[in-house]
Amino acid sequence: MAGMGDNAKAEKAKAANKHARPNIIIFIIDALRADHLSCYGYGLKTSPHIDELAKKGIIFENAFSCMNATEPSVTTILSGKHPRTHGILHHGNQVTEEEIEGFTKTGTKLLQEILKENSYMTFGMDWLSRWHKRGFDYYHGITTSDLEVKRSIVGIIKGIPLLGQIATFAFRHMLPKRLTDKVRVSLDGKQITRKAIELIEQNKGAPFFMLLHYWDTHVSFNAPNGIYKKFLKDEHNGKKYGDFLKNVNRETVKEFYEGILDQREDMATVIAKYDGAINYVDRIIRQITSKLEAEGISDNTIIVITADHGESLVEHEILFDDHALYEPSIHVPLIIYYPKAVRQGRFSQLVQHTDLMPTLLELAGLSACAPKDMDGKSLIQITNGNTEKLRDYIYAEETYNEEKATLRGERYKIIKSVSGKGTCRRCRIIHGADKELYDLExxxxxxxxxxxxxxxxxxxxxxxxxxxxxxxxxxxEKSRIANAISGIKA
Ligand SMILES: [Zn+2]
Ligand SMILES: [Zn+2]
Incomplete structure (x- = not known):
């Protein structure tokens, strides 16, 4: 670290590490499929900083999300429970009041609530502002009123003939980017980074937990102009972005997709833009880890890199997230950096997001506080050299656009429609078939x-x-009954 003497650095580290418990930062990088990170074998150098963390930490080569949609998946990461167990199976406006009420009735304890009870300061920045925001001392999200105001302004402009078209055209093509960025509900990750650095500065002397959810890798792929050119491959995909939009049946989704990328663009360029966004997130999260080093608290901070789900980029003719259960949509990165307590290495066991919470509680010395009804298991036994299998299969679902479930072993993988409702609501077709079986070997x-x-x-x-x-x-159902009984007793 430049500009700071060894003594001063040691003093700072000593003061900061007074507390025994480690700080914890979970980076959720939205829609980041594992195989587009260089440390997962991608041919292009998209993620030099994450690669460094992976090299000094542990990398789970076969980690899977439990759902191909954001909200149920984030709830799983923070609860250690499969969506079916915590009860949130849908996403966005498809989540019903009954579902939210049902989730509350399970009495599910969230990671930040347990950490808060154990003297942690808890910070969440994930923009969703849903049921999982409870338990944070500071939470930054988009409020419902923000979205309503935005929707009504857009609605009024669009309702006026011609003006709507002119305004849309101007917004997309004529106004400078810095102005349009202000108008959009901005999800630029640099805001998260800036705030995270400020919070580290203010809370470096106490154990803290941060959930930092970056959206730049979600379509429309946010990155500084031109960064994607580094990731353009020579060969063309042969398909244009617009070819895929023809399949989109939902009007609101179609409008959204039409507005974010040029329809004439070759899909190879769209994929390069995705890679550019990964590279951008890689750069801005480096600022956070540099801050931890500068404050001398890097050794006492557990860093987790993961994604809520993956991203389909033309495989099986499927574009983006929220539909399909093929590998690009559910195979996510899972990297844990905590050299002080975790053996370095790469592990190929089948693991899921449900395993993250028990792992973090164990690393924080809080296994005794771990809820008994979690579905996941601590991964520390694997990193300690236990070669016994944690599980034979991972289980995942997609219920936002299609009702499908998958069971994936090391060899076979089944994907099947649930209750005969496998038709994708976004594309109005069944992706693949009602029942699919693959030999992954x-x-x-x-x-x-x-x-x-x-x-x-x-x-x-x-x-x-x-x-x-x-x-x-x-x-x-057992959790709901147990929670109701404990409520009566209390
Ligand atoms: Zn997502
Ligand atoms: Zn679809």
């Missing part, structure tokens, strides 16, 4: 559906999937 890209020919394997996988689904459903 010979077909890692899931191109050859063997459901018709491998009947025995299909039946076994289907039975396992149904058993696991019922297990989560039963567990949710």
């Amino acid at each position: 010979t077909d890692p890209k899931e191109l050859n559906n063997i459901a018709e020919t491998e009947k025995k394997a299909l039946q076994e996988m289907e039975e396992r999937l149904e058993t696991l689904k019922s297990h989560f459903n039963t567990k949710r």
